Amino acid sequence: MAVDHGMCKNCGSLVVLDENNENCTCLFCNCVFPREEAIKLLENHENYSFPNEPNNTTTDVVQTDSVFENGRNEYSGDARIIEEHEVVNNENVIAGIVGAMLFSLVGGLLWFLLYQVNFFSSISGLVGVVCANFGYILFARKESKKGVVISIIAAVLSILIAWYLCLSLDCYYAFQTWYDNGQIDYTITYAQAVRIAYTFLAEPMIAGEYFKDLAIGLALCALGAFRYVKNSFGRSK
Numbered sequence: 415m416a417v418d419h420g421m422c423k424n425c426g427s428l429v430v431l432d433e434n435n436e437n438c439t440c441l442f443c444n445c446v447f448p449r450e451e452a453i454k455l456l457e458n459h460e461n462y463s464f465p466n467e468p469n470n471t472t473t474d475v476v477q478t479d480s481v482f483e484n485g486r487n488e489y490s491g492d493a494r495i496i497e498e499h500e501v502v503n504n505e506n507v508i509a510g511i512v513g514a515m516l517f518s519l520v521g522g523l524l525w526f527l528l529y530q531v532n533f534f535s536s537i538s539g540l541v542g543v544v545c546a547n548f549g550y551i552l553f554a555r556k557e558s559k560k561g562v563v564i565s566i567i568a569a570v571l572s573i574l575i576a577w578y579l580c581l582s583l584d585c586y587y588a589f590q591t592w593y594d595n596g597q598i599d600y601t602i603t604y605a606q607a608v609r610i611a612y613t614f615l616a617e618p619m620i621a622g623e624y625f626k627d628l629a630i631g632l633a634l635c636a637l638g639a640f641r642y643v644k645n646s647f648g649r650s651k
């Protein structure tokens with residue numbers, strides 16, 4: 415007779431024994447142990463207390479490894495779930511900064527275009543903050559104080575850049591006009607204009623005009639920011 419019965423030394427269930435295998439495996443708790451023990455236990459288990467370990471690590475043989483590995487896989491599975499959970503809950507600040515910068519460029523571009531057609535370009539300050547905060551939330555996937563602060567910085571930077579590029583373009587056109595009028599015998603490229611445009615601000619008349627524009631633009635930035643600051647900082651009180 416090739417098969418007999420024994421008792422599991424871990425959970426006390428009946429186990430099927432194979433004569434050709436000196437170990438036996440419990441179908442209920444996966445415990446692997448010598449066949450002889452199972453036979454002895456079935457005959458006499460009155461003074462035996464079953465450990466009832468859920469995953470049997472006390473046993474020997476190959477099965478032990480797979481149980482252990484199984485346990486480890488489950489653990490790393492848990493870790494993965496926790497990580498994903500954290501990613502969902504933690505705003506991605508770096509992505510948020512990128513988003514805020516990208517979208518604040520809308521404000522900068524608007525400034526540049528409106529300035530060229532002599533329209534109230536300062537309004538772009540307001541647009542810039544709104545766009546930057548939208549960009550931050552889109553990329554960081556969370557609304558936060560940090561996001562509001564980053565959005566304001568991004569919008570101000572974009573406005574400053576746009577403002578300076580406008581100044582540079584005016585500078586470029588000024589040289590062009592002077593050349594056309596025969597006042598100077600050379601012209602400059604736009605890239606050169608960008609490099610020297612700040613010298614125009616040394617002239618108080620010119621500086622006054624430009625800084626007034628910039629001040630209004632930044633004031634509108636602040637106005638746009640006020641809404642977010644009030645909402646996001648007020649909420650936490």
Ligand SMILES: [Zn+2]
Nearest residue numbers: 422425440443
């Ligand atoms: Zn068992």
